[in-house]
Amino acid sequence: MDHFGQVIELAENNKALVRVRQNLSCASCGRCGGFFGDPEKRRDMLVEVNNPIGAKAGQLVRLEARAGEMLMAAFLLYFVPLMGLLLGIFIGRSWALNAGSAISPDLFGLGLGMVFMVLIFVFLRSAEKRMARGKRFKAVIAAVVDEDEIPEDVVP
Numbered sequence: 001m002d003h004f005g006q007v008i009e010l011a012e013n014n015k016a017l018v019r020v021r022q023n024l025s026c027a028s029c030g031r032c033g034g035f036f037g038d039p040e041k042r043r044d045m046l047v048e049v050n051n052p053i054g055a056k057a058g059q060l061v062r063l064e065a066r067a068g069e070m071l072m073a074a075f076l077l078y079f080v081p082l083m084g085l086l087l088g089i090f091i092g093r094s095w096a097l098n099a100g101s102a103i104s105p106d107l108f109g110l111g112l113g114m115v116f117m118v119l120i121f122v123f124l125r126s127a128e129k130r131m132a133r134g135k136r137f138k139a140v141i142a143a144v145v146d147e148d149e150i151p152e153d154v155v156p
Contacts, residue, residue, distance in 0.1 A: 003063045003139070004150045007055050008046065016051040016141065018061060019044050049139045060150065064142040076124060084120040088113030 005020040047063075055061050092112030096105035 002142070003065075004145065005047070005061060005063060007051075007057050007059050007061055007141075009057055010051070011048060014051050015048055016055060016057075018047050018049050018063065018141070020047050020063065047139065049141055051141050053141055053143065055141050055144050059144050060147060061141045062143045062145050062149075063139040065139045080124075081117045081120045084116035085113040088116035 003020050005018040008017045008019050010016050049063055089109040089112070091109070093105045093109030095101075095112075096103060096108040101108060
């Protein structure tokens with residue numbers, strides 16, 4: 001999905017800070033500004049992007065993100081922690097049953113699964129800064145656009 005925004009300022013290493021306009025299709029999810037957050041914060045986000053075309057401050061731009069990178073990010077954020085939870089449940093339950101523990105095997109498995117999932121989230125959070133420095137998960141300014149080129153379903 002393409003996003004549209006306005007270049008706020010230019011940064012070093014051919015990067016730019018862009019105020020991204022939110023699409024109507026995601027305006028009601030609440031992820032970006034929180035369910036009860038400020039509506040203005042939910043509508044616009046500031047994002048650092050790669051600027052290979054040399055867009056200047058104040059210009060309206062179209063941003064692109066590669067589909068493969070978006071799928072990889074979704075995999076890391078959703079699937080990997082879920083697998084950690086399930087693995088912890090199965091390992092913890094099996095260990096509790098084999099050890100003859102007085103603790104309920106289901107509760108022990110759930111506890112270990114939650115620990116695995118939290119550890120994965122902590123690891124991903126610590127790796128986030130390293131990934132942010134790279135180019136892999138960054139959007140790219142694809143083109144400078146005029147106001148009339150921006151689709152109607154984008155919040156103005």
